Amino acid sequence: MAHHNLLLLLLISLAAAVSAHNITDILAADPNYSQFNNYLSETKLADEINSRQTITVLVLNNAAFSAVADHHPLSVVKNLLSLHVVLDYFDNKKLHDISNGTTLSTTLYQTTGNAQGNVGSVNITDLKGGKVGFGSAAPGSKLDSTYTKSVKQIPYNISVIEISAPIIAPGLLTAPPPSADVNITALLEKAGCKTFASLVASNGLIKTFQSTSDKGLTIFAPNDEAFKARGVPDLSKLSNADVVSLLQYHASPKYLPVGSLKTSKDPISTFASNGAGKFDLTVSVNGDSVTLHTGVDTSRIADTVLDSTPLTIYSVDSVLLPSELFAKSPSPAPAPEPVRAPSPSPADAPSPLSEAPSPFPASPPAPAGETPAGAPADAPSAAAEKSSPGKSAGGHVTGSAVLTVAVTAFSGFVISGVFMS
Structure with a gap:
């Protein structure tokens, strides 16, 4: 009985944890x-x-x-x-x-x-x-x-x-409002995102960001180490249009503080998004950790550089690679089977008198070819995503889904316990 009560308490605790x-x-x-x-x-x-x-x-x-x-x-x-x-x-x-x-x-x-x-x-x-x-x-x-x-x-x-009345802390009402002329470039450089700041400035996007900052703007700026990571494309080999799209993909024309990201259920549009809704991001949350998913890679939000309504700037630990530009190419079609000569008909078979059989046994068949190296691996599991947040794409797992799985598992456990007792 105590065993069943414990399971009931666990279910109640889990329900409370995922309640909204x-x-x-x-x-x-x-x-x-x-x-x-x-x-x-x-x-x-x-x-x-x-x-x-x-x-x-x-x-x-x-x-x-x-x-x-x-x-x-x-x-x-x-x-x-x-x-x-x-x-x-x-x-x-x-x-x-x-x-x-x-x-x-x-x-x-x-x-x-x-x-x-x-x-x-x-x-x-x-x-x-x-x-x-x-x-x-x-x-x-x-x-x-x-x-x-x-x-x-x-x-x-x-x-x-x-x-009955507002709580007023010392200096709360006299704090100066954020300046409309926030120097985004300086903030990015100070946060260790100098490479991203330089790219944004040299491609003319800083003017777009500055003009939008007083209406709603969120920037996901990769830090300098992110541009040195393996798998980051050589930007010099991209067209100017693709470089601009890549940089635009790192910003959204919306004010998105951490709380908004944690509760976001719909894809987040970016400056690179078009009418078809492409070039967007999805979000997953694990405790206080927020991860952005592109369809090609993932990136964890490392730090909040600035959160001043309506402008938010985050540093992220990976370059965001949109699937529209960097989707993996489909696997090559398997090589065709080698053409084999047709087996001779009995009428064409050599006469045993005209050609003596070989004194050696026939050679064994050649071993089957191995799978070529470099074939794409299966998508990582959810556990792998948690241990290596920068390498897999994913999305939300809603509280109701977690509760459903947990209730199913615990129900089976309870039933098993009843039959065993």
């Missing part, structure tokens, strides 16, 4: 949160929230949120929203049962790299009289906001609770 939540749908149920909800979508923070397994959103109603958001640029509003997304689960019961009455909890703002010290954390304190206060964790900050009500909980996946 959608913050946009949750907030859409109440029009009082429409502004907060719209900004979550515009800044792509909704994707980041949906990609997390355990999270608490401290939501503000329209009146409380617009009092701050209406007076600041989108980049500042995004930082403000990030400070209201706690990387832990808090519901009504837990808020009133905090150890020692107070705790400091990390937020999404801390993960941006823009927060110094405790600026990216919030102070949650159980106050006297049943109230719970919220404020910045920075020293000297006040608890200017209180818990108002519970909105939605999916234990212990996501909790949405309303608070």
Whole structure:
């Protein structure tokens, strides 16, 4: 019995791990949160929230949120929203049962790299009289906001609770907005992507990227070591048009922060994409690791060089080779069988009197030819892809597919256990 209970607990845990939540749908149920909800979508923070397994959103109603958001640029509003997304689960019961009455909890703002010290954390304190206060964790900050009500909980996946006023960290609202004249070339060079920066500049694409950066732009820049790897084509042997297409393939005219990549289900179009939807990328996720797939090779996102709405620049560890330019040629047709002379008919066979038989036995048949070297290998397994992310193409495995396989396996195991016991 204990054996069966353990299996049941494992199934429940697995179901919780692959369960999904959608913050946009949750907030859409109440029009009082429409502004907060719209900004979550515009800044792509909704994707980041949906990609997390355990999270608490401290939501503000329209009146409380617009009092701050209406007076600041989108980049500042995004930082403000990030400070209201706690990387832990808090519901009504837990808020009133905090150890020692107070705790400091990390937020999404801390993960941006823009927060110094405790600026990216919030102070949650159980106050006297049943109230719970919220404020910045920075020293000297006040608890200017209180818990108002519970909105939605999916234990212990996501909790949405309303608070009375925005949490303002020191310097949060005075941070200068990103300049519209971001020097993309300088950022790429500083990130160790000098070869890519030089190619983009010499082929005239830097102007395209700069002009698009304020509308939506994501760059996947191979680092310098990627261009030295085996299998990278000699660019001098490509036509100018193909070189430009290859470079365009490393950028998308969309703002795609990590959260958006993790939740992306459709192929990502690039600057090289045409009307037929070719020259696109697909994404797979393994924990915090994000891998891009081209149909020919794969590349892991190594680092975030810049994430400043609406511009994102990543460094990647392999050159992305689009299948439209570098698809493997089909295997050659097998060589035709050698033409053999027809066997002589009995009438044509030599007379035993006219030709004596050979005193030696016939030679054995020649060994069968071996498979020619260089034949394409089978596609690597999923395990091989995980151990060597740069060499295989792949796609998403949805949570429902994982759960279906796991439930099937465990069901068989349970049935087997019942018959054996």
